[in-house]
Each structure stands twice: as C-alpha cells, then as structure tokens.
Amino acid sequence: MIALAITIRLPDDSTLEVPEGSTVEDVAYEIGEGLGRDTVAGELDGELVAKEEPVQDESRLRIVTESDDEYLDALRHTCAHAFAQALLRHFPEAKLTIGPWTDEGFYYDIAEADLDREDLDRIEEEMADIVDADHPVERFSMKRTEAEEYYEDNPFKREILENEAAGEEEVSFYQQAEFEDLCKGPHVASTGEIGAFKLLQVSSAYWRGDEDRETLTRVYGTAFPTEDELEDFLEKRRKAKERDHRKIGQEMGIFQTEELVGPGLPLFGPEGTAIYRELESFAEEINAEIGHEYVRSPHLYRTELWQKTGHYENYIDDMFHWEQGEREFALKPMNCPAHSLIYDRETRSYRDLPIRYCEHGTVYRKEQHGELSGLLRVWGFTQDDGHVFCRPDQIEDEVTQLLETAIHILDVFDMEARVALATKNPDKSIGSDEIWEDSEATLRQVLEDSDLDWELEPEDAAFYGPKIDMKMVDALGREWDGPTIQLDYNLPERLDLTYRGEDDEFHRPIMIHRAFLGSFERFMAVVIEHFGGNFPPWLAPEQARVLPISDDHVDYAHEVADELGEFRVEVADRSETIGNKIRRGHDDNVPYMMIVGDDEAEAGTVSLRDHEERTLDDVDIADFAEMLADEVENRRAQANAVPRLEHA
C-alpha cells in the first residue's frame, strides 16, 4: 500500500514530504534521529501540541525540545497533573475540570473540593512523592463514547468532550501511575522531570469563565526544572510584594482610603499631592509642546448626553446617576463628549483642523466592588485626557506625534514600552468595514514608519475604532497599561460634528482619543511600584533633609534649608542621635540627606548622603542646589548628585 505524502513547512522555510498520518514526533525522526529522541512537543501552526499529534498537509511545524521555552509549558502542564493526582489521593470525591499551564506556572480548576492553605501543604507533600517516584507519563487513546462513560460522574469533562472533541472519534488521555486525565498534552516524559514546584494559592473561578455557571476551586502553582529557578521566581514575587503601592503608599503617607468616604475614592495628603502635582505639571508641559489646549468641563451632566453618545445603553449600570427633579443626571464617566461639544460651538473650517483639546478630567465609573484595588482601580480618577479633531489626511501626522510623545514620556520614567495595534472585534464594532480597514491601515503605517517593535492584538479594539495601546514595562519587568491612542469615527457621527471643507461641503472630522499617563491615580501606583518608593528627586515628596549632628547645629541646619527654599526640604531638628536620623531619612526614601555639624557650620558646607548610601563631604550648598535643580528641572530618573559632584 502506498502512503500518500503530505508537505510540512519547517521554520527555515524548507519543506519536508512525510506520509499522511505522520505525527510531530515522526517528522522529527524524519529530520534526524537525535531530534526525534529529544522531541517534547511541537508547535503546529503556532499552537503548542503534543508530539503524538498528527500533522496536516501544508502545516507549519517547529519541533520543541528541552532547550526551547515551550518545554517549561509542558513541564508545568505535567505538574498540574501531579497536583491533580495528589489531590485525588486526599480528596477522591473531587471532580477535575481543566488544568492548563500559564505564563507563570499552572492552575487546576476543580469542583467539589474546598481547600485551604493547610490542604495545599498536604497536597504538596504528596506531589513531592509523585515527583520522586519518577512515574513515566504515558499517552493513550480512548473512544469518545468510552470516554463519556468514563466521565459519567463528571459533567465538566463530559462538556469538554461534547464541545472540544465534538467531531473526534478518539480522544487522548495522559496517565502517570494510577492517575488518568483527559488531556491534549503536551507533557514531559516523566514526573521526575519536575525539578521544583510550589502551590501558590487557592482561589476561585467560574466554569468556562462564565459568571452564570458553577464556581470552581482554582489552585495556582508553578514549576521549574531546577530549585534555583523556582527560588528566583519566588524572590521576584517577594520583591514585587515589597513594592506594592498600597504598602508603600501607606508607609510614605501618599494616599489613604476611608470607609466614610467610600470605596475606590482615595484621599491624598501633602506627600501624595506633591507627586500628583509634579505629574500634572509634567503633563501640562507636554501638552504645551504638542499644541493640546486645556479646556475644562463639569463633573455632572444630563444623561441625555450619554444617550446621544450611545454610552447610556451600554454603560448606565456602571455610571453614578440619579433623578434630579424632572431630569436624570450622571457623573461623567469620560471627557470626550464635553470636548466634542466645545468643538461644536461654532462652524469649523478645514483650515482650523486639527483642533486639539486636553483636560485633567476627573471621571467616575462604578467599577465592580471586587475590582477595586488601591490606586489601580478606583471609582473616581483623573485622566490626562485629550482629543484631537482632524481631517482624514491628518491622522497619520497626529498619531505619529502622539506615539513619539508617549515614548518620550515613558523614557523620562526609565520605562520601556510594549506597543500593540488592536484591531476590529467583529462582534463588538460599529461603522463600515471600509472605515475600519482604512483606519487600521493608517495606524499600521504609522507603526511601520516608526522604529518601534510592535505586535498585533487582533479583535482587541474598542467598539468605535482601532487603537494603539502601550504597555509600560517597569523595573521588575512587570507590564502595566500605559499610553493609548484611539481612533474614533463614531462619536463625531453621534454628535454630528462637522467642518466646512475646501469644497464648501460639510465633512465629518475624525476624533483621536489619547491618554499618556492614563489616569494620574493609576500612573502614581505604577510609579510607586516602579521606583519602589525611592522616587527620583523631581517626584520625591521630600527632596532633601538636613540632619544636624546635635541640637547645637539646628540653627545652621535651618539656614541650609532656607538656602534650598525652592525645593521640598525638611530639617530633622528633634533631639535624636545622628544614626537614628540617618536611619529615618533612609526609611522615608528621602533622595538626599545633608548632614551638618561643627565642620560644616564653620565652612558653610554640608556632608551629602544619598539613598544609595553614597556620601560626599564638604559639599558647597550652591553647587548641590545647582545639581538638584538640574535633576528636578530635567526630570532625571536617578538621584546622582553625589557621583556628579565628586567628579566635578
């Protein structure tokens, strides 16, 4: 019998003919004996699959071995099985649902098992036994009908069989010792390959992510080939926890929330407000540079406005609204309609465009209670919002300018950007295909003309137009939502915005929504975590502190502080030991301490010490002031006065 040949495309773009019905592993052996032996899994048309997966004609295949990143995914997937196996030994009545790998590890969702941290400890011990026993992980097939019987008591697995495996005759299972699980793979060859693992937390999740369906117990864990890698991972988590903006915000008195005020409504004291105002004046400076003019709009509006914009029907439940006499009013959830109405106050000419408005606009959105978190998700926040009204032929220039500005801003904070183009979601979009295609092409053009790396996020656009989203990458490599540039063809239509064209006809302007920092509140949270509270001088609530050695030097300390009057300077004038003052200055994250005693008072100098414990004696106050002024005015991300003065 003659096997029919099919063609497989390999990563180097070469092709390989293999018999029909070949698996990933077969192809690997076809390429080379050694590669065949090392095969862990395959990447088939971009999807990670088990090595037993049959390949199709014309598919693209990459062989995954132990040296590839995907090996970690398979390892974690096997660890998820080891967890489920250990779980069933202690909780035989538990029902398994799904247990995939994730970027950080794995989770397993289970039903009919309430677990607490102590249970996890017991399960971890059992898992250690399973790993030590080094059970081989075997794949086997079962008829779908048999599998349905096998899972007679497990409606979740049966649902997977009904949906995911609907057309299949046979389904695959994986087995290690007494444990069997319906699973597509891939997995590593034996449980002993799991070098190090840890169960991280127990929480909950909805079956199929649907809040109307069953609530399941979800256990998160992670696994690595070696103990060292696990330890690095845990260390990074600990560091992240140390930098939690809620903790630092509390310690440094940056913000507070009060039950009496309400959830998600932070109060800022002088320390937080110093940071807040610095961010605001930074935004003001940027807006002046790029010609965005400030406007102001009220917090309260008749809801008819949001009926007109279309937000009412989609978001009224997320707005704060109430009847006021005959009318219904709502706190604004966004600034764009107000800006649009200002645009619309008179007949605009094509010559006037682009018209660019901006506002530090405070908006209120009734986020779900479970979503509220420190300054990251709140009910009331202030956006560094802006809207450009322009002609179609101006979009490219405007977006380019906004993109460059966003990159510059992140650069000031020493943060990298990860740029993505979010395109149309067919299920959630309005407007013609033609408009979408044009606007996506325009954004794509801007990105291609820039020297930025960017990726596509298909179907992630807002309903009214495509957007460029930027993630900010902080000092620990974590990603946060950053600047956004969104095209909007809808609102100008809804509010009937026009301009008079060269041809004497009325035309529809395009609206570009943009935010650089997002909201001042959330950006503060990011900045706190990014710098870990150790702010650069321009942002630090207290930029320098004068520490007199003894009470005899308090007067001189105040003289020094007065000389630095343009900065945020305090004097540690309580009767404490100098060691204690230094300790406090460091704990308070003051960038610069100026220690003054007899020597300094006599010479009219200070002894400088920064947060990095770098010290320099005999510093001229005016020289330091000049250095600090430079760091503040130029918004330098590092406090480097000590080394700079040292080498001056």
Added chain:
RNA sequence: GCCGGCUUAGCUCAGUCGGUGGAGCACCUGAUUCGUAAUCAGGAGGCCCGGGGUUCGAAUCCCCGAGCCGGCUCCA
C-alpha cells in the same frame, strides 16, 4: 457582582478552652548632645469593623452587613 479569606492601638501583629486585652515600631514627656542605618527611661493610646443573637458572661460562638486581600468576571 461571584467564590474564598481577613478585620484587635497610628502601623505590623500576638491573644490558649467563652471569664473585663498584649508586644514591637510610631506618638508624648524627661534625660542624653551624639559624625554617617535604631541612645535610655517613663507615659499615653482600644466602640477588639458595624448591627443583631446565643450565654450568668463574647475580641473569641452563630446570623446579617461593610471594608480590605486573593482570584473570577468586567474595564467606554
């Protein structure tokens, strides 16, 4: 909003079996006057998240609610 956990001094946290609540730091007072990461002593500070219940008696047990934390879902 849903699931689970937590809530004790300004902060971090102990509090046994149901029998009138403690520590460290911070704060106040006094002493000390100090040269680069915590001087010593004393004092003050509590609606034990709120409401209801069980009990002779509740920080502790039960019910309801709020806030926070971890997830899920959501994020114009």
